[in-house]
Amino acid sequence: MTEVDAGTPLAGFTVGITAARRSDELATLLQRRGANIVSAPAIRIIPLADDTELERVTRQLVAEPPQITVATTGIGFRGWMEAAEGWGLAEELRETLGSTRMLARGPKAKGAIRAAELREEWSPASESSAEVLDHLLAQGVEGVRIAVQLHGATTEWEPVPDFCEVLRCAGADVVPVPVYRWIPPEDRTPMDRLIEAIVTAGIDCVTFTSAPAVASLLMRAKETGLLEAVLHALRGRVLPACVGPITAAPLEELGVPTSMPGRARLGALARHVAEELPRRANRIQAAGHILSVRGACVVVDGQVRQLAPAPMALMRSLARQPGRVVSREDLLAALPGGGEDTHAVETAIARLRAGLGTPKAIQTVVKRGYRLALDPAECADDPRPLTPPAAARPGPGRAAFGPRQDFPATRGTGAARPATPPINGTTRPPVTSTGGSAHPSAPIGGAARPAATPVNSAARPAATPVNSASRPAATPVNNAARPATTPVNTAARPATTPVNSAARPVTGSGAPVRATRPAPVAGVW
Secondary structure (H helix, E strand, O other), rough: EEOOOOOOOOOEEEEOOOOOEEEEEEEEHHHOOOOEEOOOOOEEEOHHHHHHHHHHHHHHHHHOOEEEEEEOOHHHHHHHHHHHHHOOHHHHHHHHHHHOOEEEOHHHHHHHHHHHOOOOOOOOOOOOOHHHHHHHHHHHHOEEEEEEEEEOOOOOOOOOHHHHHHHHHHOOEEEEEOOEEEEOOOHHHHHHHHHHHHHOOOOOOEEOOOOOHHHHHHHHHHHHOHHHHHHHHOOOOOOEEEEOOOHHHHHHHOOOOOOOOOOOHHHHHHHHHHHHHHHHHOEEEEEEEEEEEEOOEEOOOOOEEEEEEEHHHHHHHHOOOOOOEHHHHHHHHHOOOOOOHHHHHHHHHHHHHHHHOHHEEEEEEEEEEEEEEEEEEHOOOOOOOOOOOOOHOOOOOOOOHOOOOOOOOOOOOOOOOOOOOOOOOOOOOOOOOOOOOOOOOOOOOOOOOOOOOOOOOOOOOOOOOOOOOOOOOOOOOOOEEOOOOOOOOOOOOOOOOOOOOOOOEOOOOEOOOOOOOOOOOOOOO
């Protein structure tokens, strides 16, 4: 069991390498940082000595020397000189190139030129072919013979080689020099396994050090019917790390976001991967533990837990939506090989719990499936404010009174009621204001009153409670008298008659008769 620390930031991560040249060097740099490596060379370089096309172009340039020579890659220029030596043309080629103006795209090409005892005239600081092109166009190239060392063959996946075409359009006589060409590897099994690992998220990152390597992998994915699945994985779960913008161009053209270091170097690429993968890693708090799902393992509280393919497949399915229940049928479909017996899911779940060392992190939901048992902090409700429904929003005339409160029928009679339900069999007219009558000019409360009178109260003494109306003398409610047959809150009352002016009955001793509470009226809130 491996522990993640500062010296091994890539512990638990699996990185794919597609380089055919210097793949061992890149693998060593990543392994020192704790990564697991899946090596699958995507291309095979044709030996230059066997390249008849390059020999033909070399003899043509010796016979008709160019005025300008552009070197784009260091390995390509060195290989060209070595192949010329094998053909017996090394001295003639060196003399021919020495008589031309030489431009180097970057420091590697510059070093190769000087190693051949030649000198470059100019090299851009950006190491960009576009800057070289701008430099040539600014000086004028009409009628100028220019030899351009290409970096390889062109495919549908590589960016359009417009460098030579732009020069031709500007009037130059361009001679392309294909210093090396690539073809797919003889044994494609490693690349097929890498493609499968990308599709199933079995790796965390795939590195590319050349555009032909990208093109070769995409070509193979298309042949096997997995191109769309590969592109989908590279847009999400799997990080495509490229050594530079030229390498990344084929993926960018297909809408795949890439990541690259500031300098196009293998060491910089390894450092960039070691910084980027831990930053992108997911962290799930479940059953009091911190889980991080990687390509082929799970890190539990900083400890790397290696899992078999079946438990690992279930862990990926559960981690896609942490806390959500995943049915047994869906988990069965995620298992390698599939099947129809859900008992295989129960077996794999048991192995997963044992492999994690935290059995409670995987929760069984009876008759539904399984889920990651997230901690309460991970299950917080959506903090966004909820918009109240239209019926609960305050409208005109209600904002000052707050939310409506519904009371029993025998408690105050001024609460707002629906306009349509009948009260005591009598259809109530539409209410145009809270607690008021149907008359459009009637103020709130129904009766004419001074402006300072409290809401829902008619003209009355200051000590009279709110919501009092005329009732029979024997059954006053809220100290008001009203006819027994008049519907609640709908009886017309004279504006000049004050409420509570009716005489109360008294007993023989002169004490007032205590008011009795009437039975609830049917249909009233």
